Amino acid sequence: xxxxxxxxxxxxxxxxxxxxxxxxxxxxxxxxxxxxxxxxxxxxxxxxxxxxxxxxxxxxxxxxxxxxxxxxxxxxxxxxxxxxxxxxxxxxxxxxxxxxxxxxxxxxxxxxxxxxxxxxxxxxxxxxxxxxxxxxxxxxxxxxxxxxxxxxxxxxxxxxxxxxxxxxxxxxxxxxxxxxxxxxxxxxxxxxxxxxxxxxxxxxxxxxxxxxxxxxxxxxxxxxxxxxxxxxxxxxxxxxxxxxxxxxxxxxxxxxxxxxxxxxxxxxxxxxxxxxxxxxxxxxxxxxxxxxxxxxxxxx
Numbered sequence: 001x002x003x004x005x006x007x008x009x010x011x012x013x014x015x016x017x018x019x020x021x022x023x024x025x026x027x028x029x030x031x032x033x034x035x036x037x038x039x040x041x042x043x044x045x046x047x048x049x050x051x052x053x054x055x056x057x058x059x060x061x062x063x064x065x066x067x068x069x070x071x072x073x074x075x076x077x078x079x080x081x082x083x084x085x086x087x088x089x090x091x092x093x094x095x096x097x098x099x100x101x102x103x104x105x106x107x108x109x110x111x112x113x114x115x116x117x118x119x120x121x122x123x124x125x126x127x128x129x130x131x132x133x134x135x136x137x138x139x140x141x142x143x144x145x146x147x148x149x150x151x152x153x154x155x156x157x158x159x160x161x162x163x164x165x166x167x168x169x170x171x172x173x174x175x176x177x178x179x180x181x182x183x184x185x186x187x188x189x190x191x192x193x194x195x196x197x198x199x200x201x202x203x204x205x206x207x208x209x210x211x212x213x214x215x216x217x218x219x220x221x222x223x224x225x226x227x228x229x230x231x232x233x234x235x236x237x238x239x240x241x242x243x244x245x246x247x248x249x250x251x252x253x254x255x256x257x258x259x260x261x262x263x264x265x266x267x268x269x270x271x272x273x274x275x276x277x278x279x280x281x282x283x284x285x286x287x288x289x290x291x292x293x294x295x296x297x298x299x300x
Contacts, residue, residue, distance in 0.1 A: 011045075011052035012169055016161045018154055025151055030056035037091070037146045038124045041187055042151035043203030046124035047087055049153060052124065054085035069093040072153050074101045081105060081119050091123035091146070096139075103142045121146075156198040156205065163193055166202060170209035183212055189222055220257065256291045257285070 014020060029036055038046045046267070047066055050137045054064040062084035067076065070093040088094070094102065106121065123146050132138035153180045156163070167185065175182035183191075189212075196205055212221045259277065266272040274284040 002290050008107060010169070010173075011048050012162070012165060014159055014162045015165065016159050019159050019162060020152065021287055029053050029151070030147065033120055034121070035146050036122045037150045038122065038126070038153060039129075039208050040126060040152060041199075041201055042126045043201035044071060044126075044155055045202050046126075046153065047089060048087070050087040050122040050124065054120075057085070057120075059083070059085055059120065069098070072098050074098050077101050077105055080121075082214075083119055088121060088123045090125055090127070092129055092138055093126040094138075099139045099142050103139065105147060115249065127229045128195045146290060156201045160194055164190070166205055167193060167209055170206045171213060172212040173208045178213060180213060180216065183218055185212070186218060188189050189218060192222070225294065255287070259287060259291070 013023060026049060033251075036050075036053065038049055040046050043291075050066070051064050054060065063143050064085050064087070065080070066087040066089050067080065070090045071276055072094060074095075074097045090103075102121075117179055127137055129143055129147070133140045133143050134135075156166075171185075172182045174180075193205070194207070201209070215221045259273070262273045262276050263270070266276065270284055270288075274281045277284065
């Protein structure tokens with residue numbers, strides 16, 4: 001189980017009517033003590049919404065923790081039930097033993113008869129839990145127990161009016177983190193961001209914005225991103241290529257250009273180039289092999 005202090009994310013209010021309605025429900029949930037189930041695609045902000053519910057509640061001064069359910073044991077629940085709010089990340093991954101313990105625990109946590117403060121549980125899932133119930137992978141009684149208050153968060157492709165706000169926020173955030181000026185995106189890049197379907201949702205958008213800041217050159221970053229998006233568009237089987245992959249491709253392209261620029265400046269003296277790049281000579285040879293220059297004779 002982890003504390004949110006090591007995984008901060010900011011809840012950004014939407015500008016569209018659909019997300020405004022969701023936010024109204026979120027504010028109501030913050031004033032209650034009921035168990036909540038958040039359903040959304042991967043990367044759509046379930047953990048961020050869970051923390052926002054916690055921070056808007058009377059428990060805000062208490063701990064907010066999250067647990068990846070795939071690694072939770074029945075014994076872990078004894079530590080979770082103290083106070084504050086616990087977000088169960090991908091609740092469909094709970095083992096059968098953990099499901100039984102949670103089912104027994106929930107009525108105790110929601111009973112206020114003795115006046116004591118107990119933890120509030122918020123579950124999250126990107127899976128079809130009803131299908132898991134039918135296939136015997138998830139307890140039916142637990143599903144109905146936790147889904148009494150169920151909130152579905154829209155994917156980013158259904159709230160594209162919020163994309164500019166997210167982009168500006170992430171660009172400013174990473175510019176601050178890396179001590180760089182916040183870039184102003186070109187109209188072409190903004191158009192690409194608005195037209196892309198974002199299968200990885202907000203998390204994928206954040207990765208793309210971070211890549212632009214880290215590379216320090218929008219054109220270099222977007223060359224890699226566009227190439228990956230075009231590959232995705234041409235795919236016959238409809239396979240989605242994430243912008244996280246695209247960001248990595250852009251980083252590799254930027255690294256290649258930097259290496260070749262330094263090598264040209266040092267007249268292909270690889271040892272001097274390695275010193276300027278602040279990497280080992282062996283690391284430079286490995287990188288040259290990766291980018292297709294590994295067969296050239298060594299220049300010392």
